Amino acid sequence: MTVSITDVARVAGVSASTVSRALRGRPGVSDEVRAQIAAVAGQLGYTASRSASSLASGRTFTIGVVAPHIGRWFFGTVLDAAETVFSAAGYDVLLYNLGSPEARKRFFTRLPVRKRVDAVLSLLIPDLEEEEALRSLGVPLATTVGGARDGFTVVGIDDHAGATSAVRHLVNLGHRRIGMISGESEPLHWTTPIARRQGYLDVLAEAGITHDPALEADGGYTVEGGERAMTELLAVSRPPTAVFAQSDEMAMGALRALRRHRLRAPDDVSVIGFDDHELAEVVGLTTIAQPVPAQGAEAARLLLRQLDEPVAEPAPTGHVRMPIRLVLRETTAPPSPRSPL
Incomplete structure (x- = not known):
């Protein structure tokens, strides 16, 4: 026997419209009532008709996600957290992996998401033409x-x-000989390496330390790249006593390179990362923690909130800044006078 929304409303002791708002994640329903309705719907085995909801609302109940390198920890973690929020609200995710220049050009030329999604979550930084293409979709956008x-x-x-x-x-x-392992911003217009490098340069200048280009190496934001970059830094005439890796994955690669050279962190070289990767604590990595899952979840919630706003009063766009913090672990210490470097 098919369970209807009226059946759920009768058992929960509320109106059918309240059940509809609660199960679609719309405002106007208290958390307590929403939880009660969800529990009743689950007990009765009620499943909302996607086709009926789409016809009534004009929505596809699908969110488009465009991302580069979904196999990398940061993008995969953001996507997983966002998808959890979308799924709970009854939305599917349509994913486009734009990890190559060819795939990216093809996507923005064809814009296959048009009329297929209600909103777009972008995990890449578009150039000006790509921004305009996404805005032309006429749907809420978040990144x-x-x-x-x-x-x-x-x-x-x-x-x-x-x-x-x-x-x-x-x-x-x-430390005064401080190296940096970074990554290229091109061809995906990624500004993160640029901003993090500028922070590195600004602190060196603030401390009166002359910047040495030989102490910078490209790690490509991967473990393997971090290992190669650290090997390069160890080969310069005056190696660094400390290294800032722009991601934890590159920092882990740097630690592996030290082990292969029979060196240790922090006795020989201090290493600090960025992200607080799920394995950072396992390897004792000092790092800058950022709430990666929270960023994905918050972006998803803000997109859904915009979809629930009346058309005449769209939710304002803006920049939500999440907190970061220094996490001290075992890979940083004062430079050792006994260091072979």
């Missing part, structure tokens, strides 16, 4: 990367401030 931009709700962190905190920590420990 978890980059700074504020017209038409987008941005949920992110202050990358410059995070890098500043990381490098200042090393300076305060007494």
Whole structure:
């Protein structure tokens, strides 16, 4: 026997319209009543008709997500948290992986999401033409990367401030030969490496430390790249006594390179990362923690909130800045006078 929304309303002791609002995540229903309705719907085995809801609302109940490198920890974690929020509200996710310039060009030329999604979550930074293409969709837009931009709700962190905190920590420990493992911003227009590098340079200047280009190496934001970059830094004539890696994955690669050279952190080289990866505590990595899952969940909630606003009063876009913090673990310490470096 098919269970209807009227059946759920009768058992829960509320109106059918209240059941509809509660199960679609719309405002006007208290958390207590929403939980009660969800419990009753689950007990009765009620499933809302997607086709009926779509016809009534004009929505597809699908959120488009465009992302580069979904296999990497940051993007995968953001996507997982966002999908959980979308799913709870009754929305499906349509994912486009734009990890290559060819895939990216094809997507923005064809815009296959048009009329197929109710909103778009972008995990990449579009150029000006790509921004205009996304705005032309006429749907709510959100992102978890980059700074504020017209038409987008941005949920992110202050990358410059995070890098500043990381490098200042090393300076305060007494280090003066401070290397950096970073990544290229092109061809995906990624501003994170630029902001974090500027934080590194600003702290060196603030401390009166002359910048040495030989102490920078490209790690490509991967473990393998971090290992290669650390090997390069160890080969310079005057290696660093401390290294700031712009991501925890690169920092983990740097630690592996140290082990292979029979060196240890922090006895020989201090290493600090950025992100607070789920394995950072396991390897004792000092890092700058950012709430990655919270960014994905918040961006998803803000998109859903915009969808629930009356058309005449759209929710304002803006920049939501999430907190960051320095997490002290075992890979940083003052420079050792016994260090072979």
